[in-house]
Amino acid sequence: MRPSLVSYLNERLPGFGAECEIRQFQGGQSNPTFHLATPGAAYVLRKKPPGVLLPSAHAVDREFIVMRALADTAVPVPKMLLLCTDESLIGQMFYIMQYVEGRVFTDPGLPHLGAGERAALYASMKRDARQYCIGSTSRRWG
Numbered sequence: 001m002r003p004s005l006v007s008y009l010n011e012r013l014p015g016f017g018a019e020c021e022i023r024q025f026q027g028g029q030s031n032p033t034f035h036l037a038t039p040g041a042a043y044v045l046r047k048k049p050p051g052v053l054l055p056s057a058h059a060v061d062r063e064f065i066v067m068r069a070l071a072d073t074a075v076p077v078p079k080m081l082l083l084c085t086d087e088s089l090i091g092q093m094f095y096i097m098q099y100v101e102g103r104v105f106t107d108p109g110l111p112h113l114g115a116g117e118r119a120a121l122y123a124s125m126k127r128d129a130r131q132y133c134i135g136s137t138s139r140r141w142g
Contacts, residue, residue: 005090012082013096015040027106031058035099043081047094061085064095 002022010016021037022045036043048058061083068080079098087093110118 008084008089009036009043009082009096013043016043025104027104031060031063036096042099044078044097044099045094046097047090048092050091060093060095064097067097 002020005022006016006018006020009020010018015038017038017040019039023035023037025033025035030049031046032049034045034047036045046060046063048060064080064083067077070077071079078100080095081098082096083093084095085093110121113121
């Protein structure tokens, strides 16, 4: 995957460069996700998993479109940079987005957090969900 992918990204992302360290994020539930580190920036690549999939399953193109549409709203999303629908490049459709530093919770039960911190996190998620509600009819998703 590496040489052709790096060449492709270097041609399409200003400042990407030829040096790139790629590592897969661990603990994901669905689409394989990778951290791409270059001397000048960091990126995230999400792709469909390999194998035969249901037609609407693992729609990374839909993820890309929705998050790009949310960019001009109060919902915090990373910047969407590139969608590649050419599956011949790395074997699956993929997209590239800006890498954003943060905490990653791999177990939804959050067993490593204390009860108080877990309750506060869930309350924050509920509050954010209400704050960021957006009527789908008011956005152009495509």
